[in-house]
Amino acid sequence: MLRAALLLPVVSLIQCGQDETVAAYGAGGREWVLRSIDGTEFPAFAALEFPEAGRVAGQGPCNGYSATLDVPYPWFELRDLAATRAACPDLEAEGTFFAALMAMEQSEVSGGILILRNEAGHEMLFNAVD
Known part of the structure; x- marks a missing residue:
C-alpha cells in the first residue's frame, strides 16, 4: 500500500506532460490544408500543423503564423496567435482565415x-497532405 502511495505522484507527473490536444488524436505529424469554410471552397492556400505539444503553426494566404493550443480533445481554442506581417493580394482571404480559425471551439x-x-x-474543413 505504501509503495502505491509513493508511485501515485510520479505517475501524475508523467501524465501532466502528455499531449491531450487534437494533435495526439490523429492530427499531429501532418500538414492540414484548408478546403472550405462553412461549405464554401476557400479561394487561397492556408494550412496548419501541430509541430509540438501545445502549439499550432502554419501558413495563411500571406503570412506564417503560430498559436498556443492546450485544451483537451475534442476542444479547440487557440490563444496568442502571432503572424508575420507581409502584404499580398490574398490579404482579405487571410483575414477571413484567421477570424474563422480563432472562432473554432471543437475538432x-x-x-x-x-x-x-x-x-x-x-465549420472549417481541412485535408491532410500525405
Whole structure:
C-alpha cells in the first residue's frame, strides 16, 4: 500500500506532460490544408500543423503564423496567435482565415479529414497532405 502511495505522484507527473490536444488524436505529424469554410471552397492556400505539444503553426494566404493550443480533445481554442506581417493580394482571404480559425471551439479527426467547428454552426474543413 505504501509503495502505491509513493508511485501515485510520479505517475501524475508523467501524465501532466502528455499531449491531450487534437494533435495526439490523429492530427499531429501532418500538414492540414484548408478546403472550405462553412461549405464554401476557400479561394487561397492556408494550412496548419501541430509541430509540438501545445502549439499550432502554419501558413495563411500571406503570412506564417503560430498559436498556443492546450485544451483537451475534442476542444479547440487557440490563444496568442502571432503572424508575420507581409502584404499580398490574398490579404482579405487571410483575414477571413484567421477570424474563422480563432472562432473554432471543437475538432474532429477522421482519417485524412480535420473538421473544426463552433457552437454557432461555423465549420472549417481541412485535408491532410500525405
